[in-house]
Amino acid sequence: MKALARILILIITVLLSGLSCKKIESLPEIPSISFKNFTLIDTIDALGNEGKIGELTFDFEDGDGDIGLTQPDSLSADSTNFNLFFTLFSKTNGEFIEVSENDLETPLNYRIPYIEKEGQNKALKGEIQVDFIYLLFEYDTIRYSFFILDRALHKSNVEITPEIALIQ
Numbered sequence: 001m002k003a004l005a006r007i008l009i010l011i012i013t014v015l016l017s018g019l020s021c022k023k024i025e026s027l028p029e030i031p032s033i034s035f036k037n038f039t040l041i042d043t044i045d046a047l048g049n050e051g052k053i054g055e056l057t058f059d060f061e062d063g064d065g066d067i068g069l070t071q072p073d074s075l076s077a078d079s080t081n082f083n084l085f086f087t088l089f090s091k092t093n094g095e096f097i098e099v100s101e102n103d104l105e106t107p108l109n110y111r112i113p114y115i116e117k118e119g120q121n122k123a124l125k126g127e128i129q130v131d132f133i134y135l136l137f138e139y140d141t142i143r144y145s146f147f148i149l150d151r152a153l154h155k156s157n158v159e160i161t162p163e164i165a166l167i168q
Contacts, residue, residue, distance in 0.1 A: 027063035065122035
């Protein structure tokens with residue numbers, strides 16, 4: 001009877017330890033992103049001016065989990081201080097034309113904060129939301145292309161939003 005109890009305890013221990021270990025997820029070390037949605041919300045700023053907030057949401061995956069940057073040491077606009085890059089396109093005569101960075105009041109580069117996952121499985125999956133504020137409507141219809149860089153400077157795929165009608 002003692003031998004049967006020992007075997008039963010051994011089997012239960014093996015089963016429990018096998019169930020408690022998660023399989024390490026295998027994803028490519030090059031990050032990938034996928035557009036999820038873009039929502040426009042009417043707003044009024046502190047001075048009473050009407051505007052819109054655009055909420056862009058996308059999913060990301062990275063196999064080695066090296067997404068995000070630590071705080072920069074300086075306030076330089078060096079591209080190494082950014083890891084989320086957007087290009088704005090405006091619709092003119094039915095065709096989307098890239099808007100020059102010189103024509104923008106603020107740059108379209110952003111920082112994804114430093115992310116580090118503990119444990120053996122470093123693969124990261126998540127959702128990122130970026131808000132754009134539109135107070136002056138220079139363009140009727142726009143769209144964005146965007147990509148991310150991980151800390152090893154692996155560039156993700158480029159995603160493109162559908163067209164966004166700012167003025168309806």
